[in-house]
Amino acid sequence: MTSFEESNPRDVSLEIVHRALRRFFPEIQGSYIRFHYHGTYNVFEVKGEYIFRFPDRSLFNEEGLRLIMRENEVLELLRPHLTVEIPRFLFLSEDPETPFVGYRKIPGVSLSRCFEGASREQRRSIAEWLGGFLTELHSDRVLAEFMERFPSDFTLDWYRRYWERWLHEIREKVFPVLNPQQRGWASELVEGFIGDSDNFLFTPRVVHGDFDTSNVLVDPGSYDVTGVIDFEEARIWDPAADLLFFWEGESFIEDLLNSYSLPLGPNLDERRTFLTKRTPFIYIMWGLEHEHRGMVDAGFEMLENRMRAH
Numbered sequence: 001m002t003s004f005e006e007s008n009p010r011d012v013s014l015e016i017v018h019r020a021l022r023r024f025f026p027e028i029q030g031s032y033i034r035f036h037y038h039g040t041y042n043v044f045e046v047k048g049e050y051i052f053r054f055p056d057r058s059l060f061n062e063e064g065l066r067l068i069m070r071e072n073e074v075l076e077l078l079r080p081h082l083t084v085e086i087p088r089f090l091f092l093s094e095d096p097e098t099p100f101v102g103y104r105k106i107p108g109v110s111l112s113r114c115f116e117g118a119s120r121e122q123r124r125s126i127a128e129w130l131g132g133f134l135t136e137l138h139s140d141r142v143l144a145e146f147m148e149r150f151p152s153d154f155t156l157d158w159y160r161r162y163w164e165r166w167l168h169e170i171r172e173k174v175f176p177v178l179n180p181q182q183r184g185w186a187s188e189l190v191e192g193f194i195g196d197s198d199n200f201l202f203t204p205r206v207v208h209g210d211f212d213t214s215n216v217l218v219d220p221g222s223y224d225v226t227g228v229i230d231f232e233e234a235r236i237w238d239p240a241a242d243l244l245f246f247w248e249g250e251s252f253i254e255d256l257l258n259s260y261s262l263p264l265g266p267n268l269d270e271r272r273t274f275l276t277k278r279t280p281f282i283y284i285m286w287g288l289e290h291e292h293r294g295m296v297d298a299g300f301e302m303l304e305n306r307m308r309a310h
Helices: 016-022 060-080 119-138 140-149 156-173 182-197 250-258 268-277 279-287 293-310
Strands: 033-038 041-046 049-055 089-093 100-104 205-207 216-218 225-228 235-237
Touching: 016 049, 033 156, 049 060, 049 089, 060 089, 060 100, 060 119, 060 140, 119 205, 119 216, 119 225, 119 250, 140 205, 140 235, 156 182, 156 279, 182 268, 205 216, 268 279, 279 293
Parallel strands: none
Antiparallel strands: 033 041, 041 049, 049 100, 089 100, 205 235, 216 225
């Protein structure tokens, strides 16, 4: 199934992309630039060798530049602790009016594009690899260095209050466009999560924050993992956020967890389920705030799917 990001058209003109790339490739031609997808970033493959990411036009400002600079620092902090290839930014614009970043393309394709063709043994191997990767990323050492570089107010009490504030926000901004059944489902989901104290007894970890098969690169022939990308949402959070592999089957997450060696705290399945089911409201709220009807529609489609799965 095609994701919203894969079908979302670019909102950065090719003229802007050409002008930016000529700083590094004076003879660049349009045929050397291929648009990939548009999520937080408009992503382009350049000359078959590089990936360039231009923020959504709503982030052509100081905030977009801040996100790029922060991700660069995150990648450099994580690099010594991970045994997988991750992006290394080689080209970086510090102009807030046209922020962008480029790095050498990591070989492979997104696992999401070829997962269905993987054998049971290949899926087991990938899941076990992911368990080892997350053990590295979620380690105490990474957490200590991350907290030193990016001071955080994160505590488990703060985390509970975060979801209380989030519920208030979606009631204010999203509920007006929901029907009564959707509002009831959303209230029950978030209130039920907040009301169970066991959901707030985990050890916080540094998480990737957008860890799914689209951001895991594999060799499409051997299904060996070749890299992990898109760390812009890395932060201190509930480690369950990196374990939202529901669509890949129960055996996949079981194999992953068998290779993960850190404690995950109580109510893991409930925490994972909650973090997956609240996703539609992120799309709807962002789409409403930025007047992006396509993202609102994608959020409603997700919401109906999540409600049917309930």
